[in-house]
Amino acid sequence: MSSRPAHADHQAQDRRNTISARSLVKTFGHGETRVTALDNIDVDIRENEFFTLLGPSGCGKTTLLRLIAGFELPTGGTIELEGKDITALPPHLRPVNTVFQNYALFPHMTVAENVGFGLKMLGKPSGDIDARVKKMLSLVQLEAMANRRTDQLSGGQQQRVALARALAPAPKVLLLDEPLAALDLKLRKNMQLELKSLQHETGITFVFVTHDQEEALTMSDRIAVMRDGAILQIGSPKDIYDRPTHRFVADFIGDINIFEGTVESTEGNQAKVRLRDGETVLARMPEAGTSAGSCALAVRPESLRIAGPGEAAALEGTLENVVYMGAAHNLHLRLGSGEELVVRHGGSTEGIDLSPGAQLGVVIAPGGARVLA
Amino acid sequence: MTAATLTQAQIEERRRTRRTRRALLAPALIIIVAISVLPLGITFVYSFLKPGTYGGVIWEFSTDAYVQFLFERDIFDGTLQFNDSYLTIFMRSIGLAFGATVGALILGFPTAYFIATKPREQRNLWLFLITLPFWTNLLIRTYAMLLILRDEGMINLTLMGVGVIEKPLSILYTDTAVFIGLIYTYLPFMVLPLYASLEKLDFRLVEAGYDLYANRWRVLRHIITPVAKPGIIAGCILVFIPGLGAYITPALLGGGKKLMIGNMIAIQFGSSRNWPFGSAAALILMALVVIALLIYARAAGKGARAHG
Numbered sequence: 180m181s182s183r184p185a186h187a188d189h190q191a192q193d194r195r196n197t198i199s200a201r202s203l204v205k206t207f208g209h210g211e212t213r214v215t216a217l218d219n220i221d222v223d224i225r226e227n228e229f230f231t232l233l234g235p236s237g238c239g240k241t242t243l244l245r246l247i248a249g250f251e252l253p254t255g256g257t258i259e260l261e262g263k264d265i266t267a268l269p270p271h272l273r274p275v276n277t278v279f280q281n282y283a284l285f286p287h288m289t290v291a292e293n294v295g296f297g298l299k300m301l302g303k304p305s306g307d308i309d310a311r312v313k314k315m316l317s318l319v320q321l322e323a324m325a326n327r328r329t330d331q332l333s334g335g336q337q338q339r340v341a342l343a344r345a346l347a348p349a350p351k352v353l354l355l356d357e358p359l360a361a362l363d364l365k366l367r368k369n370m371q372l373e374l375k376s377l378q379h380e381t382g383i384t385f386v387f388v389t390h391d392q393e394e395a396l397t398m399s400d401r402i403a404v405m406r407d408g409a410i411l412q413i414g415s416p417k418d419i420y421d422r423p424t425h426r427f428v429a430d431f432i433g434d435i436n437i438f439e440g441t442v443e444s445t446e447g448n449q450a451k452v453r454l455r456d457g458e459t460v461l462a463r464m465p466e467a468g469t470s471a472g473s474c475a476l477a478v479r480p481e482s483l484r485i486a487g488p489g490e491a492a493a494l495e496g497t498l499e500n501v502v503y504m505g506a507a508h509n510l511h512l513r514l515g516s517g518e519e520l521v522v523r524h525g526g527s528t529e530g531i532d533l534s535p536g537a538q539l540g541v542v543i544a545p546g547g548a549r550v551l552a
Numbered sequence: 553m554t555a556a557t558l559t560q561a562q563i564e565e566r567r568r569t570r571r572t573r574r575a576l577l578a579p580a581l582i583i584i585v586a587i588s589v590l591p592l593g594i595t596f597v598y599s600f601l602k603p604g605t606y607g608g609v610i611w612e613f614s615t616d617a618y619v620q621f622l623f624e625r626d627i628f629d630g631t632l633q634f635n636d637s638y639l640t641i642f643m644r645s646i647g648l649a650f651g652a653t654v655g656a657l658i659l660g661f662p663t664a665y666f667i668a669t670k671p672r673e674q675r676n677l678w679l680f681l682i683t684l685p686f687w688t689n690l691l692i693r694t695y696a697m698l699l700i701l702r703d704e705g706m707i708n709l710t711l712m713g714v715g716v717i718e719k720p721l722s723i724l725y726t727d728t729a730v731f732i733g734l735i736y737t738y739l740p741f742m743v744l745p746l747y748a749s750l751e752k753l754d755f756r757l758v759e760a761g762y763d764l765y766a767n768r769w770r771v772l773r774h775i776i777t778p779v780a781k782p783g784i785i786a787g788c789i790l791v792f793i794p795g796l797g798a799y800i801t802p803a804l805l806g807g808g809k810k811l812m813i814g815n816m817i818a819i820q821f822g823s824s825r826n827w828p829f830g831s832a833a834a835l836i837l838m839a840l841v842v843i844a845l846l847i848y849a850r851a852a853g854k855g856a857r858a859h860g
């Protein structure tokens with residue numbers, strides 16, 4: 180509930196786990212049609228955090244959510260909720276609620292009846308239900324719609340009803356499966372902010388699924404990046420963005436330049452990497468630390484800028500394309516090795532030759548280049 | 553000028569479509585008049601005439617047929633006395649049809665749900681199996697039921713073989729037999745509309761129900777049933793109405809002892825040679841059904857408006 184300071188990362192370490200999944204495996208089908216949707220997942224989701232599952236289509240995000248909700252039983256492994264094993268508990272006995280992607284509002288009930296449904300099933304007295312429904316509807320700013328039928332609402336309003344309905348019983352965990360996917364961009368941005376503040380106000384743990392990396396970065400306390408049924412990296416948005424441990428993660432989150440190279444020498448966590456076009460670059464080693472040999476070098480476009488006159492350039496390339504981005508320019512360069520390099524050049528482009536085919540030197544910001552595991 | 557010619561052309565066009573429409577409707581109208589309005593009119597007229605001695609009617613106005621439904625005229629002094637024997641048959645028919653409707657619903661709902669939750673490519677096979685009995689004549693199917701239900705029939709032999717009972721249960725020629733027969737005959741009419749509405753059910757709503765702390769029964773009651781309501785109503789109407797007028801089933805399985813309306817009406821046109829009374833009974837039956845449907849439509853309309 181309290182405002183979260185910038186060093187939330189360290190605080191978060193001490194928080195209790197709401198969900199702990201261990202060696203979670205889920206397969207569908209038999210024989211030749213067998214699909215492994217989740218492959219040995221271990222994850223801890225902490226109390227009161229905004230946790231995001233991010234990954235491409237088919238990587239198993241929905242499956243993990245459905246296992247937590249109880250709609251599917253795992254093929255192997257366990258799930259704990261606040262230290263209690265809930266692996267085999269049916270969904271209606273779990274204090275976990277879901278906001279479905281298509282909202283799944285009950286068509287034969289009014290907005291208020293939808294929101295009150297969970298409390299009614301929990302056997303709460305009707306006076307309490309009415310009060311709570313009112314409170315929830317005001318939380319999502321839909322008081323005026325209480326007696327409407329759900330098919331008389333706009334997409335954004337239906338979305339908020341789904342949210343209010345899932346929050347009304349005050350679950351321990353709220354699961355959201357791409358709840359914003361059906362909304363247009365503007366509404367989506369608004370709802371992102373609303374969701375984030377709702378999570379603050381209610382203090383409920385949110386597990387949020389998206390395949391939109393920008394959405395994940397702006398909303399989450401922590402992100403789990405998934406691929407092919409496995410979690411590749413879990414960390415704060417800054418961790419994931421600045422210190423990707425896998426090439427896939429680096430590539431999936433934001434724009435990034437990735438080059439082939441060879442580690443020539445290491446010193447502490449710094450490595451000297453020789454690129455294919457012969458130049459050497461200083462780069463940070465991953466924590467795990469790969470030994471010398473061929474490696475992938477990653478540099479974010481915003482860690483690069485065009486070298487000023489007389490400045491020593493780390494890389495050189497031929498300008499192929501300039502894309503105006505509003506606040507910055509994306510300069511697409513071709514390196515001597517044939518690899519493409521994107522430089523996000525903020526500020527003025529005065530004094531820089533931006534004609535196609537111009538030879539430009541590029542400077543890497545300190546710590547901007549990293550070797551991927 | 554151009555506008556005027558256009559309008560002229562449009563008028564001509566419209567007239568032509570109207571003519572085509574009427575021409576296309578004609579066959580349907582003729583059929584409706586020939587098989588529905590006309591017989592109904594004849595029945596209506598006959599119900600106000602006097603019975604001929606050897607069947608048929610005597611063209612003399614009389615309300616006797618309707619009076620006879622509730623009263624008996626004393627042969628000697630001609631006074632009217634209340635007679636509930638026809639009313640009893642009506643009540644029994646309504647009770648049996650109602651019971652069969654409930655029974656078909658209880659059996660049909662899980663069946664329809666089962667089919668609706670099968671993979672799409674398997675559903676047609678199941679639906680085909682449901683409609684399979686229609687490939688055989690109802691009379692033959694009812695005789696088959698008779699063989700199953702009789703004292704030396706399959707049910708009794710099995711139960712005695714297993715040792716559950718010692719003497720055969722006499723099911724045949726009782727209300728129970730008629731009841732079982734009605735359910736058997738009309739079950740597909742319940743399953744098909746139920747399936748049609750359950751198939752459209754979004755199973756994510758069911759999951760949402762479970763998610764919001766509803767157990768199986770509550771999901772059934774609060775989510776599946778309301779969504780399947782149109783199918784339930786259609787199924788009940790499709791079982792209740794033909795069940796009420798059933799003829800073959802009570803005739804064979806009730807052994808002629810347990811009459812239903814259908815049999816009673818048939819007897820009036822047959823051995824009793826009282827066509828006006830048969831007509832009147834048929835019209836009373838129809839009036840009851842129409843009234844019941846109107847009451848239902850009223851209630852459903854109100855319910856919908858209350859929600860809206």
Ligand SMILES: Nc1ncnc2c1ncn2[C@@H]1O[C@H](COP(=O)(O)OP(=O)(O)OP(=O)(O)O)[C@@H](O)[C@H]1O
Nearest residue numbers: 207208214216235236237238239240241242243390
């Ligand atoms: N009921 C099922 N039967 C068979 N295979 C399934 C089933 N549900 C999911 N899968 C498979 O499991 C894998 C993971 O699916 P899942 O729905 O979890 O992906 P996702 O990450 O949510 O993808 P998306 O972003 O497209 O929603 C996929 O290969 C999918 O085909």
Ligand SMILES: [Mg+2]
Nearest residue numbers: 240241242356
């Ligand atoms: Mg999904």
